[in-house]
Amino acid sequence: MQQDALILELQNGNERAFERIYHLYSESTYGIIYSIIRDETIAEEVLQDVFLKIWDKAPSYSSDKGRFFTWVLNIARNAAIDKIRSKDFKNDLQNLKTDNFVDILEAKTNFSEAVDSIGLKKYIDALKPVCKKLIDYLFFKGYTQKETSEELDMPLGTVKTRNRACIDNLRKMVIK
Amino acid sequence: MDIQKYISSGILELYVYGALSEKESREVSRVLKEYPEVKAEVEEIEKALLTLSSAAAPNNAEHLIASIKKKLTKSPTATEPTETPVRKINWTTYSGWAASLLLLIGLFVFFNRTNDLREELSAERARNAQMEEQIANAREDAENAEELLAVIRDKDVQRVPLKGQNVAPEAYASVYWNTQENTAYIDAKDLPEPPRGKVYQVWSLTMQPLTPTSIGLLDDFEADDNKVFSLKNPNQSEAFGITLEPEGGSEAPTMEQLYVLGTVAAL
Numbered sequence: 249m250q251q252d253a254l255i256l257e258l259q260n261g262n263e264r265a266f267e268r269i270y271h272l273y274s275e276s277t278y279g280i281i282y283s284i285i286r287d288e289t290i291a292e293e294v295l296q297d298v299f300l301k302i303w304d305k306a307p308s309y310s311s312d313k314g315r316f317f318t319w320v321l322n323i324a325r326n327a328a329i330d331k332i333r334s335k336d337f338k339n340d341l342q343n344l345k346t347d348n349f350v351d352i353l354e355a356k357t358n359f360s361e362a363v364d365s366i367g368l369k370k371y372i373d374a375l376k377p378v379c380k381k382l383i384d385y386l387f388f389k390g391y392t393q394k395e396t397s398e399e400l401d402m403p404l405g406t407v408k409t410r411n412r413a414c415i416d417n418l419r420k421m422v423i424k
Numbered sequence: 425m426d427i428q429k430y431i432s433s434g435i436l437e438l439y440v441y442g443a444l445s446e447k448e449s450r451e452v453s454r455v456l457k458e459y460p461e462v463k464a465e466v467e468e469i470e471k472a473l474l475t476l477s478s479a480a481a482p483n484n485a486e487h488l489i490a491s492i493k494k495k496l497t498k499s500p501t502a503t504e505p506t507e508t509p510v511r512k513i514n515w516t517t518y519s520g521w522a523a524s525l526l527l528l529i530g531l532f533v534f535f536n537r538t539n540d541l542r543e544e545l546s547a548e549r550a551r552n553a554q555m556e557e558q559i560a561n562a563r564e565d566a567e568n569a570e571e572l573l574a575v576i577r578d579k580d581v582q583r584v585p586l587k588g589q590n591v592a593p594e595a596y597a598s599v600y601w602n603t604q605e606n607t608a609y610i611d612a613k614d615l616p617e618p619p620r621g622k623v624y625q626v627w628s629l630t631m632q633p634l635t636p637t638s639i640g641l642l643d644d645f646e647a648d649d650n651k652v653f654s655l656k657n658p659n660q661s662e663a664f665g666i667t668l669e670p671e672g673g674s675e676a677p678t679m680e681q682l683y684v685l686g687t688v689a690a691l
Contacts, residue, residue: 273474422472
């Protein structure tokens with residue numbers, strides 16, 4: 249209910265609402281963008297563009313179509329993918345095929361003492377290899393169920409139920 | 425519709441990912457609005473994914489908000505003042521001077537007016553921001569109050585009034601004890617502010633023999649807005665008491681500094 253009110257205020261162009269939305273979603277959005285782009289500076293640029301887009305396009309969001317989180321997620325993934333496909337993006341794309349969010353979490357656990365390393369490690373350990381792939385494709389990269397099924401050579405229905413089990417595990421870790 | 429089956433099918437996860445077709449998504453949105461349990465499930469999925477993706481962020485992005493806010497498209501900025509056309513008249517040099525002087529005065533007046541307007545506008549904006557802040561605060565207060573009400577209304581909650589004792593006959597407090605969750609909420613609104621270096625300590629008491637067990641301190645008393653504190657109380661309490669103790673609390677209650685006391689009504 250409260251969330252709905254906040255989104256409504258955002259749609260009315262309230263800057264305070266925008267700030268709260270930013271506070272709620274920026275870190276997650278940054279994580280998504282970074283997992284696709286793998287360059288902090290460029291990811292920050294894209295993050296800024298994404299939130300400007302959220303501000304401009306907010307009036308077009310409708311809860312009939314889906315969750316606000318999903319709407320933001322789509323904008324972020326599309327912007328990040330557009331960026332790596334653009335000409336001025338010279339990063340080594342070969343890495344992207346094999347890398348996924350798990351490496352980022354692992355890198356963070358290895359090199360950073362500041363973040364809650366134990367917490368991150370728990371996610372990685374809790375997820376089976378197939379879960380890591382499913383979540384990477386479906387969530388971080390925005391594949392459809394069908395694309396994921398083809399990529400993993402797994403029946404459509406299995407993608408759905410397997411993924412459910414994976415998210416269940418993740419939820420047990422995240423929400424106590 | 426078998427809601428449990430619907431939830432466990434895995435469609436909601438795909439919905440949050442945005443992996444469904446537009447038609448399927450609309451269908452789920454409709455179901456979600458109809459069944460609160462579906463909505464709750466979606467919210468939990470969302471929370472888990474939000475946490476996971478946040479963990480993949482290389483650092484905190486809070487600092488970017490300032491530069492983003494500067495770029496937010498607002499209604500187009502105030503239009504540039506148009507220049508007043510100066511007619512070319514080949515009069516004497518005097519009239520040329522007079523015209524420039526007039527123009528200068530005109531510009532000066534115009535400039536002043538714009539400045540005044542600009543100040544008024546920014547004052548108005550500041551007022552608006554202040555109002556918004558007040559509204560946001562009020563809403564937050566209301567939410568807190570609602571949360572408190574929910575605690576008090578819980579059917580497993582027992583209210584224990586604590587009456588003022590010799591040192592402070594005017595003092596008063598209440599304990600809302602949730603025996604299921606082993607939590608005691610202390611409403612200490614009517615306790616005087618503790619003197620510097622002192623702190624209130626809450627005790628659970630059992631009679632025969634009288635045994636006090638500390639259940640916690642009312643830390644940061646002055647700073648706490650609603651003066652409601654939640655403490656763990658797994659004891660079979662028969663009474664509650666609050667004493668004033670040196671900072672950090674004491675092993676055993678200082679009975680001379682017993683502020684309030686009340687017994688639990690037998691159920």
